[in-house]
Amino acid sequence: MSETKNILNVSRRTILKxxxxxxxxxxxxxxxxxxxIKNAHAQTFRGDPGSAxxxxxxxxxxQSGPYADEGADELRAxxxxxxxxxxxxxGGMLNTIxxxxxxxxxxxxxxxxxxxxxxxxxxxxxxASAKRMIEKDNVAMITGGSxxxxxxxxxxxxxxxxVIFMAGLTHSNDTTGKDKKRYGFRHFFNAYMSGQAIAPVxxxxxxxxxxxxxxxxxxxxxxxxxxxxxxxxxxxxxxTVNTVRTPVGAGDFSQYITPVLNSGADVLILNHYGKDMVxxxxxxxxxxxxxxxxxxxxxEVVVPLYSRLMAQGAGDAAKGILGTTNWHWSLQDEGSQxxxxxxxxxxxxxxxxxxxxxxxxxxxxxNACEMAGTFAPWEVIKQLEGFxxxxxxxxxxxxxAEDHQCFKDVLVVRGKQEPQSNFxxxxxxxxxxxxxxxxxxxxxxxxxxxxxx
Amino acid sequence: xxAIFLQILNGLDKGGAYALIALGLxxxxxxxxxxxFAHGAIFMMGAFCAVTxxxxxxxxxxxxxxxxxxxxxxxxxxxxxxxxxDTGSAIINWSVPLSILLAIPVMLLIGIVxxxxxxxxxxxxxxxxxxxxxxxxxxxxxELIKAFFGANPIPQGAPDIVAGSxxxxxxxxxxxxxxxxxxxxxxxxxxxxxxxLVFSFLHFTTYxxxxxxxxxxxxxxxxLGINIERRFTIVFGMAAVVAGLAGVMYTPVLPxxxxxxxxxxxxxxxxxxxxxxxxLPGAVLAGxxxxxxxxxxxxxxxxxxxxxxxxxxxxxxxxxxxxxxPRGLMxxxxxxxx
Numbered sequence: 001m002s003e004t005k006n007i008l009n010v011s012r013r014t015i016l017k018x019x020x021x022x023x024x025x026x027x028x029x030x031x032x033x034x035x036x037i038k039n040a041h042a043q044t045f046r047g048d049p050g051s052a053x054x055x056x057x058x059x060x061x062x063q064s065g066p067y068a069d070e071g072a073d074e075l076r077a078x079x080x081x082x083x084x085x086x087x088x089x090x091g092g093m094l095n096t097i098x099x100x101x102x103x104x105x106x107x108x109x110x111x112x113x114x115x116x117x118x119x120x121x122x123x124x125x126x127x128a129s130a131k132r133m134i135e136k137d138n139v140a141m142i143t144g145g146s147x148x149x150x151x152x153x154x155x156x157x158x159x160x161x162x163v164i165f166m167a168g169l170t171h172s173n174d175t176t177g178k179d180k181k182r183y184g185f186r187h188f189f190n191a192y193m194s195g196q197a198i199a200p201v202x203x204x205x206x207x208x209x210x211x212x213x214x215x216x217x218x219x220x221x222x223x224x225x226x227x228x229x230x231x232x233x234x235x236x237x238x239x240t241v242n243t244v245r246t247p248v249g250a251g252d253f254s255q256y257i258t259p260v261l262n263s264g265a266d267v268l269i270l271n272h273y274g275k276d277m278v279x280x281x282x283x284x285x286x287x288x289x290x291x292x293x294x295x296x297x298x299x300e301v302v303v304p305l306y307s308r309l310m311a312q313g314a315g316d317a318a319k320g321i322l323g324t325t326n327w328h329w330s331l332q333d334e335g336s337q338x339x340x341x342x343x344x345x346x347x348x349x350x351x352x353x354x355x356x357x358x359x360x361x362x363x364x365x366x367n368a369c370e371m372a373g374t375f376a377p378w379e380v381i382k383q384l385e386g387f388x389x390x391x392x393x394x395x396x397x398x399x400x401a402e403d404h405q406c407f408k409d410v411l412v413v414r415g416k417q418e419p420q421s422n423f424x425x426x427x428x429x430x431x432x433x434x435x436x437x438x439x440x441x442x443x444x445x446x447x448x449x450x451x452x453x
Numbered sequence: 454x455x456a457i458f459l460q461i462l463n464g465l466d467k468g469g470a471y472a473l474i475a476l477g478l479x480x481x482x483x484x485x486x487x488x489x490f491a492h493g494a495i496f497m498m499g500a501f502c503a504v505t506x507x508x509x510x511x512x513x514x515x516x517x518x519x520x521x522x523x524x525x526x527x528x529x530x531x532x533x534x535x536x537x538x539d540t541g542s543a544i545i546n547w548s549v550p551l552s553i554l555l556a557i558p559v560m561l562l563i564g565i566v567x568x569x570x571x572x573x574x575x576x577x578x579x580x581x582x583x584x585x586x587x588x589x590x591x592x593x594x595x596e597l598i599k600a601f602f603g604a605n606p607i608p609q610g611a612p613d614i615v616a617g618s619x620x621x622x623x624x625x626x627x628x629x630x631x632x633x634x635x636x637x638x639x640x641x642x643x644x645x646x647x648x649x650l651v652f653s654f655l656h657f658t659t660y661x662x663x664x665x666x667x668x669x670x671x672x673x674x675x676x677l678g679i680n681i682e683r684r685f686t687i688v689f690g691m692a693a694v695v696a697g698l699a700g701v702m703y704t705p706v707l708p709x710x711x712x713x714x715x716x717x718x719x720x721x722x723x724x725x726x727x728x729x730x731x732x733l734p735g736a737v738l739a740g741x742x743x744x745x746x747x748x749x750x751x752x753x754x755x756x757x758x759x760x761x762x763x764x765x766x767x768x769x770x771x772x773x774x775x776x777x778x779p780r781g782l783m784x785x786x787x788x789x790x791x
Binding site: 065066067068069218242244245247249251252254255256258259261262275278279282283286287288291309312313314315316317337340341343344345347348349350420421422423424 | 455456459460462463464466467470518520521522523524525526527528529599603604605606607608610611616617618628630631632633634636637705706707708710712716717747748751752753756761763764
């Protein structure tokens with residue numbers, strides 16, 4: 001009995017001494033234990049699922065308007081990602097991305113649910129639907145979109161509201177340049193990277209003595225692409241004859257194409273995307289540009305940003321045309337194959353590059369939450385910043401901390417002359433290594449802004 | 454000089470499309486007094502007649518591509534080519550001109566059904582009601598097309614023989630490099646011919662004379678014992694056919710998608726207003742005028758002086774014309790002024 005008492009006394013003193021010493025050391029060392037700071041982990045943030053058994057993500061994609069097909073494909077990818085996160089299906093890239101802390105039990109043990117919004121590919125509509133999902137549905141993250149105008153607008157909103165935005169398809173340098181935001185992250189490549197990737201191929205195929213004429217969609221993406229492609233082609237010795245801005249959705253581009261005929265240019269560069277690209281390319285071919293000889297050389301058309309859906313819209317006109325793309329279903333690496341397999345078996349056709357980027361973005365966000373051990377956005381952001389991974393389809397990839405731009409291999413593609421099947425429209429000419437498309441983080445200016453808003 | 458010549462051609466070509474759509478709009482407005490915002494959607498439906506026929510003609514034998522795993526990819530060979538070889542390929546190649554044959558009855562039917570089942574209940578209602586109901590109808594039509602054909606543009610080729618460009622420069626004594634796509638020349642000829650046919654019908658046939666009389670004084674014509682309403686229904690059908698054919702012929706120029714109609718609708722209304730509400734020659738004149746102005750304003754030389762002028766020229770001209778001639782170029786007193 002006395003023996004027991006003695007032991008108890010000693011141990012109580014030891015514990016008291018020990019805890020006092022720990023607290024003192026922590027105070028002196030400046031690493032204050034978190035439970036002493038008011039509102040540390042308990043600090044509230046938008047989208048906090050709290051003690052709920054599920055967490056909601058907001059998928060903001062074009063469900064109507066000219067990009068509805070691309071939006072539908074993004075949504076398919078998101079649904080697949082949610083399935084895989086919740087441990088359903090074959091797991092897809094959960095098995096290939098490394099490092100990855102996802103276990104197929106949702107995010108931080110909470111089942112993943114989602115709500116969708118319609119961006120209509122209009123900045124104001126996209127902001128309104130993102131706002132609704134944040135305020136009404138309490139989503140922890142917003143993702144999606146198919147235009148840089150929309151991405152920049154929604155990213156700005158997300159920064160103001162303190163909700164992470166994982167951008168969908170957006171290719172303007174501004175998204176992670178002058179308009180970059182702490183709360184915005186882009187997996188997709190950008191116009192500068194397209195220029196760096198395609199220029200050496202253009203030099204190989206068409207030579208250094210070329211005169212280029214640009215037709216450019218008159219908005220943020222078009223402007224930055226024109227700038228980047230112009231710089232990259234002038235770097236390989238090409239001369240720029242003219243750059244002409246065209247209104248978005250012009251439909252008939254004949255009045256912009258006829259001046260090309262007698263401009264002395266021997267390359268037409270179409271800084272157009274989606275429907276505009278389908279129309280301008282179709283019409284350029286009708287005006288006989290591709291059969292034309294100028295300065296003793298075959299006239300060529302280049303579409304710097306290409307997608308399979310666009311090649312399908314342009315039909316025969318797209319055959320043989322060079323461009324760049326973020327990703328293509330025919331890639332043979334483990335990650336791409338896992339994704340194409342899951343997507344193909346689920347839906348019966350291959351995913352688009354937009355679907356790929358959206359799928360990867362969702363997994364990366366979920367993984368960052370697991371790594372942070374919380375949904376608190378400022379902690380999740382810190383995990384995404386500088387995150388390096390492999391197995392998502394473009395080789396070793398870095399989410400650069402300074403501007404939230406992903407750096408990975410870029411594909412140079414060509415419209416296939418003899419398609420083997422209805423989905424076989426692009427052939428990969430070159431997988432350009434990441435090192436070739438990297439650039440200094442401060443090149444495009446901009447400020448990320450604060451972690452806490 | 455070459456550039457100006459080409460821009461005139463571009464303008465005429467664009468103007469041809471505007472004029473054809475505006476002609477139908479004016480015809481319906483002049484006869485039935487209905488402001489038809491679904492007219493652009495009718496143009497789009499015409500374009501999808503071409504898409505439909507092409508889809509039918511290219512129904513294919515599908516051979517699975519075994520090299521593709523994870524999903525089914527097919528190499529498609531149209532039945533027509535399998536059965537008839539080169540003749541089959543030629544038929545597919547001519548699918549756009551052939552679809553005119555399909556579009557005439559289909560568009561006539563669509564027009565008549567639309568008028569009988571919906572539009573006629575709105576004759577006596579305010580223009581605002583007409584605009585709302587026809588705009589709603591346009592949205593329904595385009596969503597139906599989207600549900601069947603998707604949102605992406607669907608390319609339609611012109612027949613190989615006219616797929617290239619004509620060395621038109623040589624004909625007019627200009628440089629060798631002045632070329633213009635054959636199909637656009639055909640489109641221009643087609644629009645002039647259609648406009649001619651519509652005018653001839655209205656001016657040189659008894660039927661047309663009665664319609665014109667009805668446009669001028671409906672009551673008197675009815676007092677003469679003529680069922681003017683039935684004739685107007687036919688006119689509505691005719692306007693639908695004109696817009697539909699314009700749509701069919703435009704598909705090789707612009708791969709059609711469900712939104713094609715809306716893209717043209719606003720412009721066509723500007724054309725009608727500039728031409729003068731209810732005036733057929735006004736609509737045609739304004740169509741070509743605005744087409745040409747739009748082309749010229751897109752020239753680099755012009756844009757250097759007035760940046761962005763190509764995006765606003767149409768509306769600028771509309772404002773100026775409405776300020777100086779409030780009834781439009783050839784508008785008549787009393788139309789939409791009661």
